[in-house]
Amino acid sequence: MRIKKTEQVPSTEVTMEGAANCRVRWLIGEGDQAPNFAMREFEVSPGGHTPKHFHDYEHEIYVLDGSGMVVDGDQERPLAAGDVLLVSPNDVHQFRNTGDSPLKFLCLIPNSAASRNVTVVPECGLEPTR
Amino acid sequence: MRIKKTEQVPSTEVTMEGAANCRVRWLIGEGDQAPNFAMREFEVSPGGHTPKHFHDYEHEIYVLDGSGMVVDGDQERPLAAGDVLLVSPNDVHQFRNTGDSPLKFLCLIPNSAASRNVTVVPECGLEPTR
Numbered sequence: 001m002r003i004k005k006t007e008q009v010p011s012t013e014v015t016m017e018g019a020a021n022c023r024v025r026w027l028i029g030e031g032d033q034a035p036n037f038a039m040r041e042f043e044v045s046p047g048g049h050t051p052k053h054f055h056d057y058e059h060e061i062y063v064l065d066g067s068g069m070v071v072d073g074d075q076e077r078p079l080a081a082g083d084v085l086l087v088s089p090n091d092v093h094q095f096r097n098t099g100d101s102p103l104k105f106l107c108l109i110p111n112s113a114a115s116r117n118v119t120v121v122p123e124c125g126l127e128p129t130r
Numbered sequence: 131m132r133i134k135k136t137e138q139v140p141s142t143e144v145t146m147e148g149a150a151n152c153r154v155r156w157l158i159g160e161g162d163q164a165p166n167f168a169m170r171e172f173e174v175s176p177g178g179h180t181p182k183h184f185h186d187y188e189h190e191i192y193v194l195d196g197s198g199m200v201v202d203g204d205q206e207r208p209l210a211a212g213d214v215l216l217v218s219p220n221d222v223h224q225f226r227n228t229g230d231s232p233l234k235f236l237c238l239i240p241n242s243a244a245s246r247n248v249t250v251v252p253e254c255g256l257e258p259t260r
């Protein structure tokens with residue numbers, strides 16, 4: 001059995017195209033040799049966002065803290081602590097922090113995701129004035 | 131994409147042998163048709179516990195609220211909010227609420243767990259006076 005405290009797990013900036021002010025901790029990742037899936041914690045600063053993209057594997061998400069919006073295809077839906085999301089394979093999605101405090105969520109992915117492609121969607125619509 | 135609020139998901143008493151004062155919500159379960167793994171939320175009342183058992187599939191756990199102890203083989207280790215656990219296949223484990231407020235944690239399992247056996251370990255040592 002492995003036990004860790006979240007704050008002891010290194011946090012790194014998400015550098016993927018389309019991400020802004022977003023950090024990730026691999027709470028259960030490659031080094032842990034979990035048999036089937038990985039657990040990450042994302043922390044999005046106010047005004048920040050994850051990439052708007054899609055891929056052929058799922059996310060299972062639990063919102064820990066903060067508030068924001070999730071892009072779900074061509075809709076935007078509100079997010080708050082305690083919300084649970086199943087982002088199915090090939091769903092276009094993006095998480096945006098529209099609040100004043102960090103938006104934190106767990107995001108779990110299958111181990112098979114490591115070898116899969118991700119397609120970034122152009123960011124039109126992120127800024128309402130464009 | 132499916133979005134749910136935790137409190138809208140039905141909570142049911144855990145009736146498995148060896149459980150006491152423990153409830154579960156299947157946040158992402160069979161009806162959601164998630165491709166690889168399921169997300170449950172457990173809520174253990176003060177003094178309650180999950181079964182002491184082992185099985186040939188893993189748990190990935192994130193402690194949301196409260197405090198307690200986890201049995202890890204023949205050891206007991208403290209638990210608090212923000213702790214992350216990988217319970218590997220065949221690890222003997224049990225979660226006990228030793229605090230004054232509900233102990234809540236997420237516990238994810240592979241879909242393949244549905245057809246696997248669980249072995250309950252006798253509860254000697256749960257009551258220090260025995």
